Amino acid sequence: MVTLFDNYEQQYSVLTADITAQIGSLAASNTKDRRQLISNIEKHVEEAQELLEQMDLEVREIEAPKKTRCRTKLDCYRAELKRLTLEYIKARSIKQGSLGYDSTDPDDNFDPRISNDQKQRLLDNTEKLERSGNKLEESYKILVETEQTGTQILQNLGEQRETIQRSRNRLRETDEELSRASRILNAMIMRSLQQKLVLLIVGACMFIALCLGIYLGFKN
Missing domain, CATH: 1.20.5 (Single alpha-helices involved in coiled-coils or other helix-helix interfaces)
Known part of the structure; x- marks a missing residue:
């Protein structure tokens, strides 16, 4: 049976395959194509990050036997996306002049500050994704602990209810004995x-x- 997590996996695989192919084409592209590739890669990276967040939420709804395997897959996907992001930053920082191009487009000569800003933004997004995942993991642990505490409280209340019920029965029996003695x-x-x-x-x-x-x- 195909689950929602499986669907997210398929979408993520398609996105990462596109990102990998576009990163490979980025260094050898001309100015116009390069800008389009950069736009597409950044868009796909953001979509991949959103998919990982959805997958992380979906893992919490999966039953225990399968949850560990899905959690391991999710960690691998995060590491893969971080690696692709770093590869993109590296490919983006390569100047076209080093590849034998003579570009007359002023936008083709990258300003190091712009490149660094974009690089930092992508790194920040990756770190933000990891922090979000860690926060969700901590929230899930707190939820599990709260659920266990609630279960324990319910068990204690059940035991107390049984004790009260037994005491009530004993009082009823004592009252009946007193009634018989009175008669x-x-x-x-x-x-x-x-x-x-x-x-x-x-x-x-x-x-x-x-x-x-x-x-x-x-x-x-």
């Missing part, structure tokens, strides 16, 4: 009251019988 105690109290009432009735009956016996004894 038993109430039944014992009722039986005790009933026994006392029976004793009172028996005592009253015996008192009445005694009184009645004494009365009848005196009457006779």
Whole structure:
């Protein structure tokens, strides 16, 4: 199955092949073609840098088994683009006069300051790309650590929830035991009251019988 990362790889391969071919043609080109080649190379280098940034973002969405391989490829692509950038700077700095040309175009004689500025700009772009990649890598590590911390917190909360649930169940069982004990105690109290009432009735009956016996004894 072709992934988005694979599509970016194909586009990157086409761009770097074009850059390599144009760098090879740069030193032997005339003034007009040289300016066009320079414009095309710089445009393609910027597009390649954007593709590497997209590939770096896409790597984060790839599953672990394939992620390491894609990360290694991405590092190789960055090194390759840096090498091509340096080759372009070297080819750009070669003057046409050293190749046997007699140019009458004032733009053909490069001002060292302009060449150095452009060289520095390309180097800055390459370094910026590397810094962006490093920042994205650090952000990804922080994201992974945050995700692990969140997972650990969720596990702890789950364990605490189970502990609370068990405590609640024990409290419910204790409450049921107390309810049963309360019912038993109430039944014992009722039986005790009933026994006392029976004793009172028996005592009253015996008192009445005694009184009645004494009365009848005196009457006779």
